[in-house]
Amino acid sequence: MALSPLQKARYEYSPKLPGMLRNGIADICVKEGAPTQSVADQDRIKALFPNTYGKKEVTFEKGKNTAAPKKQVVGVILSGGQAPGGHNVICGLYDAVKATDKDNVLLGFKGGPSGLIEDDYIEFDDAFIDAYRNTGGFDIIGSGRTKLETEEQFEIVTKVAEKHGLTAIVIIGGDDSNTNAAVLAEYMAAHNTGVQVIGCPKTIDGDLKNEDIEISFGFDTATKTYSELIGNIERDANSAKKYWHFVKVMGRSASHVALECALETQPNICLIGEEVAAKKMSLSQIADQIADSVAKRAANGDNFGVAIIPEGIVEFVPEFSMLIGEINELLAGENTAKFNALSTWEDKYAFIKAGLTDEAMSVFEVLPQGIQQQLFLERDPHGNVQVSLIESEKLFSAMVKEKLAKMKEAGTYKGKFSAQHHFFGYEGRCAFPSNFDADYCYSLGYNAFMLIQYGYTGYLSKVSNLSKPAEEWIAGGMPISKMFNMERRNGKDKPVIRKALVELDGKPFKYFEERRAAWAVETAYTYPGAIQYYGPSEVCDITTKTLALEKG
Numbered sequence: 438m439a440l441s442p443l444q445k446a447r448y449e450y451s452p453k454l455p456g457m458l459r460n461g462i463a464d465i466c467v468k469e470g471a472p473t474q475s476v477a478d479q480d481r482i483k484a485l486f487p488n489t490y491g492k493k494e495v496t497f498e499k500g501k502n503t504a505a506p507k508k509q510v511v512g513v514i515l516s517g518g519q520a521p522g523g524h525n526v527i528c529g530l531y532d533a534v535k536a537t538d539k540d541n542v543l544l545g546f547k548g549g550p551s552g553l554i555e556d557d558y559i560e561f562d563d564a565f566i567d568a569y570r571n572t573g574g575f576d577i578i579g580s581g582r583t584k585l586e587t588e589e590q591f592e593i594v595t596k597v598a599e600k601h602g603l604t605a606i607v608i609i610g611g612d613d614s615n616t617n618a619a620v621l622a623e624y625m626a627a628h629n630t631g632v633q634v635i636g637c638p639k640t641i642d643g644d645l646k647n648e649d650i651e652i653s654f655g656f657d658t659a660t661k662t663y664s665e666l667i668g669n670i671e672r673d674a675n676s677a678k679k680y681w682h683f684v685k686v687m688g689r690s691a692s693h694v695a696l697e698c699a700l701e702t703q704p705n706i707c708l709i710g711e712e713v714a715a716k717k718m719s720l721s722q723i724a725d726q727i728a729d730s731v732a733k734r735a736a737n738g739d740n741f742g743v744a745i746i747p748e749g750i751v752e753f754v755p756e757f758s759m760l761i762g763e764i765n766e767l768l769a770g771e772n773t774a775k776f777n778a779l780s781t782w783e784d785k786y787a788f789i790k791a792g793l794t795d796e797a798m799s800v801f802e803v804l805p806q807g808i809q810q811q812l813f814l815e816r817d818p819h820g821n822v823q824v825s826l827i828e829s830e831k832l833f834s835a836m837v838k839e840k841l842a843k844m845k846e847a848g849t850y851k852g853k854f855s856a857q858h859h860f861f862g863y864e865g866r867c868a869f870p871s872n873f874d875a876d877y878c879y880s881l882g883y884n885a886f887m888l889i890q891y892g893y894t895g896y897l898s899k900v901s902n903l904s905k906p907a908e909e910w911i912a913g914g915m916p917i918s919k920m921f922n923m924e925r926r927n928g929k930d931k932p933v934i935r936k937a938l939v940e941l942d943g944k945p946f947k948y949f950e951e952r953r954a955a956w957a958v959e960t961a962y963t964y965p966g967a968i969q970y971y972g973p974s975e976v977c978d979i980t981t982k983t984l985a986l987e988k989g
């Protein structure tokens with residue numbers, strides 16, 4: 438494989454561990470804190486997790502390692518969407534596994550959770566691991582979205598574990614994967630398999646965080662990558678002075694990515710889904726807000742701008758959710774075939790009009806035709822509209838264009854409006870991890886092995902105090918069940934990790950809220966530039982503005 442100069446250089450990078458993990462495995466001792474309780478629904482969750490509920494929080498410290506010696510055979514999987522730093526979690530885990538005893542084994546199960554079920558694996562060695570140090574991507578073993586959640590699957594995993602003599606499984610994933618990690622840990626404990634299960638918090642979406650987990654890995658690098666691109670677009674907009682750029686950024690549901698990019702780049706507009714839901718905003722009100730900025734800037738002679746649109750926005754618009762619900766009903770069963778048999782859009786439109794309530798139809802009618810058609814084309818295997826595929830950046834720019842045309846007629850707008858559209862998502866998920874993600878991920882992996890060595894199961898590898906230099910980071914673990922509450926999923930009550938949405942009374946949103954009226958009119962852009970891997974620490978090692986604001 439041909440190597441770029443940066444890839445070669447990154448192989449040599451030594452990720453920084455928290456101070457307490459730096460003296461070597463023999464000098465890491467454990468300190469147990471207080472027993473934990475789940476964040477809600479304690480009695481129900483305790484009953485569901487009799488073997489793993491209520492365990493103590495754990496911190497590692499410098500001191501004599503008292504773990505009972507034992508040969509370790511650890512399996513690891515990557516689960517869900519790619520996030521920069523995943524390779525380093527595996528590298529940190531491998532280094533700790535081998536530093537303890539070179540006869541210990543680390544197996545990587547390929548293609549996500551399905552690799553564990555299909556027993557598709559490789560055994561890591563030094564040469565293999567060295568080719569992935571400090572690199573982006575999940576290609577070391579691949580990832581997948583199969584959910585590991587049924588008894589049948591757990592039985593198969595138990596057999597696979599027995600075959601290899603696995604002592605532990607590390608699951609690197611988001612809220613769903615770590616929820617399932619806790620359920621698997623409980624199963625393994627209840628069946629006396631001796632297999633421990635440890636999770637690591639991953640997702641670029643940033644929605645796996647709580648009082649214990651300060652940030653999920655990958656969020657730092659992905660938002661830095663998008664912010665670089667948005668900053669470049671801002672500078673282009675400010676140079677050419679002729680386009681409004683509508684930039685959709687990833688984040689399946691929560692708007693953390695959009696908010697962080699806005700804090701980094703100070704665009705004219707950034708929509709926040711959680712605010713839209715809280716204020717019950719309509720599509721038309723959102724378009725009004727953007728059109729108002731366009732008109733005010735045009736009055737100053739600035740016929741250009743940048744608007745950030747979070748990927749998950751439309752699901753937060755109450756009237757849009759109602760419309761989607763009705764479309765899903767309308768096309769249930771045989772109706773899909775009937776609808777598909779209609780040959781012209783006019784016939785299809787008449788079918789839709791006859792099937793939707795007046796309320797839903799009034800929302801449908803304000804959508805540009807391209808989006809109307811998209812709602813009926815892009816369906817998932819259950820026949821439901823795939824909301825994530827809706828081109829919301831085009832939806833809002835088309836709606837703004839219509840509003841501006843009306844404002845022109847009314848004499849309240851005299852500018853020119855020409856839009857460009859972008860979607861930044863996959864571009865950020867496999868970037869070379871920033872120094873922060875390289876260090877954090879390596880620490881998460883190394884630390885996961887310390888939890889294994891000290892016999893813990895059903896824990897999430899936890900590294901905190903992350904707004905400080907790595908030397909001051911704190912390594913430990915938290916029972917996953919502490920993060921659980923009961924939620925209704927597919928018609929059933931399930932214990933799950935609560936998804937972290939943007940908090941409207943949190944410091945990052947407040948900071949944005951105080952400044953956005955000025956940013957909407959002025960050209961207050963900031964240009965973060967590319968991620969820097971080498972140079973002064975204040976340029977290369979800083980993490981997100983979100984974390985800095987949250988930690989004060």
Ligand code: FBP
Pocket residue numbers: 516517518519520611639640641642687688689748825866
């Ligand atoms: P995870 O939650 O699995 O980390 O994935 C997040 C994400 O990148 C979202 O931002 C995006 O909506 C989705 O994955 C895209 O998924 P896919 O890779 O399957 O297209």
